[in-house]
Amino acid sequence: MQSHDTVFALSSGRPPAAIAVVRVSGPQTADALAALIGRVPKARHATLATVREPASREAIDQAVVLWFPGPGSETGEDTAEFQLHGGRAVIAAVLKALASVPGCRMAEPGEFTRRAFHKGKLDLTRVEGLADLIAADTDAQRRQALSHLKGLLGDRAEGWRRRLIEAQALVEAGLDFSDEGDVPAGLLAPALAQVTVLRDEIRRALEDGGRGERLRDGFVVAIAGPPNAGKSSLLNRIVRREAAIVSPIPGTTRDVVEVHLDLRGQPVTLLDTAGLRDTDDPVEQEGVRRARERAGGADLVLWVQDAQDRTEVPPEDIRHRAWTVSTKIDLAGARGPAESRIAGRQFFTSAVTGDGIPELLAALQAEAEAQVGVGEPALVVRARHRVALEETAAALDRALAQRTGSDELVAEDLRLAARSLGRLVGRVDVEDILDVIFRDFCIGK
Numbered sequence: 001m002q003s004h005d006t007v008f009a010l011s012s013g014r015p016p017a018a019i020a021v022v023r024v025s026g027p028q029t030a031d032a033l034a035a036l037i038g039r040v041p042k043a044r045h046a047t048l049a050t051v052r053e054p055a056s057r058e059a060i061d062q063a064v065v066l067w068f069p070g071p072g073s074e075t076g077e078d079t080a081e082f083q084l085h086g087g088r089a090v091i092a093a094v095l096k097a098l099a100s101v102p103g104c105r106m107a108e109p110g111e112f113t114r115r116a117f118h119k120g121k122l123d124l125t126r127v128e129g130l131a132d133l134i135a136a137d138t139d140a141q142r143r144q145a146l147s148h149l150k151g152l153l154g155d156r157a158e159g160w161r162r163r164l165i166e167a168q169a170l171v172e173a174g175l176d177f178s179d180e181g182d183v184p185a186g187l188l189a190p191a192l193a194q195v196t197v198l199r200d201e202i203r204r205a206l207e208d209g210g211r212g213e214r215l216r217d218g219f220v221v222a223i224a225g226p227p228n229a230g231k232s233s234l235l236n237r238i239v240r241r242e243a244a245i246v247s248p249i250p251g252t253t254r255d256v257v258e259v260h261l262d263l264r265g266q267p268v269t270l271l272d273t274a275g276l277r278d279t280d281d282p283v284e285q286e287g288v289r290r291a292r293e294r295a296g297g298a299d300l301v302l303w304v305q306d307a308q309d310r311t312e313v314p315p316e317d318i319r320h321r322a323w324t325v326s327t328k329i330d331l332a333g334a335r336g337p338a339e340s341r342i343a344g345r346q347f348f349t350s351a352v353t354g355d356g357i358p359e360l361l362a363a364l365q366a367e368a369e370a371q372v373g374v375g376e377p378a379l380v381v382r383a384r385h386r387v388a389l390e391e392t393a394a395a396l397d398r399a400l401a402q403r404t405g406s407d408e409l410v411a412e413d414l415r416l417a418a419r420s421l422g423r424l425v426g427r428v429d430v431e432d433i434l435d436v437i438f439r440d441f442c443i444g445k
């Protein structure tokens with residue numbers, strides 16, 4: 001990927017649509033404007049123009065065109081935006097016209113953002129925030145993503161890194177002045193005091209119960225239980241469509257059926273699974289294996305049982321995360337007493353009448369809020385963040401434990417800690433991380 005190229009792409013959604021946005025970024029952007037509309041319009045003003053095929057001068061479309069000269073643009077390079085009529089033929093003709101301009105080519109997925117990163121417009125955590133903002137399904141996810149795009153973690157990590165480098169400078173200055181490799185206590189003590197405060201702040205940020213990652217991924221609820229208990233019927237009733245096959249035959253569900261819910265802003269992934277039982281059917285066995293695996297990894301399990309036959313208890317490994325849902329209460333008549341062998345909450349539902357479903361959904365929303373958290377957005381929202389901050393804190397722990405040992409080792413651990421923070425914001429070791437992050441970007445972003 002050569003950044004002296006000029007790149008272009010359709011940045012808006014699938015055509016046909018009322019409007020399509022084609023973006024251009026790179027040093028030949030002004031040439032491209034001249035070739036397609038015969039001039040470079042006034043910077044940052046919407047200009048109505050006829051877009052023409054450069055060779056034949058045939059009109060392709062009437063468009064609103066914007067010119068953003070670098071470095072004050074989104075990518076930091078010269079950029080332009082064509083707001084076209086969103087037909088497939090219009091878009092194809094404009095992309096073809098741009099490709100005919102020397103030095104211009106189609107952008108790779110995420111290339112605009114990648115250029116913004118290389119020009120220092122966004123640190124890595126902001127790039128991730130942008131990706132999450134585009135992927136956000138619910139309000140709570142959108143808020144978290146936007147706070148990261150605005151630098152919630154990036155700015156904090158930069159601040160930590162700056163303070164760490166100051167402490168490191170104090171220790172290294174002391175090393176330079178001492179003959180025997182020992183820093184005078186007058187320099188070391190304030191440096192280590194700073195490091196202690198820093199280490200505690202980072203540890204506090206890590207002690208968030210994983211709520212940022214959980215919000216990003218969605219709160220996962222698995223429906224599990226004996227065959228024919230009414231698991232798939234419950235799922236269908238909740239999502240108000242026939243997402244899973246229901247039948248009177250036990251062992252109907254084999255594959256895990258996954259649906260996404262937005263419970264007042266809380267993203268919840270609901271999984272329907274195969275009924276748990278011993279079976280000789282190899283396909284059903286695989287279904288049961290998958291059911292156990294997904295229930296084992298879920299944040300919460302709805303243990304579903306027929307209200308008339310409440311004998312099965314959840315397997316040991318999920319019992320502490322299970323709520324019981326007794327189904328088919330339209331058949332069962334009077335509700336039985338709460339099952340005392342199973343800890344946790346109890347619900348009584350009917351997939352036929354819908355009784356008990358609103359109560360169950362309200363409780364799920366409250367639980368998702370409790371486990372994901374509403375208030376303050378989390379600093380740590382990806383495994384990558386957690387790893388980098390844990391490495392930083394561990395290096396600081398080592399530096400502090402060196403107190404009585406060699407000051408050169410203290411300096412080295414501080415350097416390693418600063419490096420982990422540098423990796424978090426994308427200042428060091430960046431290329432391998434970039435490929436992973438941009439793999440998930442769409443073309444035109």
Ligand SMILES: Nc1nc2c(ncn2[C@@H]2O[C@H](COP(=O)(O)OP(=O)(O)OP(=O)(O)O)[C@@H](O)[C@H]2O)c(=O)[nH]1
Pocket residue numbers: 226227228229230231232233234245246247248249250251252253254273274275276327328329330331349350351352353
């Ligand atoms: N009357 C009544 N019947 C129900 C209710 N829920 C499920 N059923 C019936 O119970 C049978 C089994 O329902 P399913 O939803 O397939 O049960 P399941 O737990 O998904 O079954 P497997 O996937 O085979 O483990 C079907 O005949 C459903 O129509 C309910 O609330 N009331």
Ligand SMILES: [K+]
Pocket residue numbers: 227228246247248249250251252253
């Ligand atoms: K069934």
Ligand SMILES: [Mg+2]
Pocket residue numbers: 231232233244245246252253272273274275
């Ligand atoms: Mg089923």
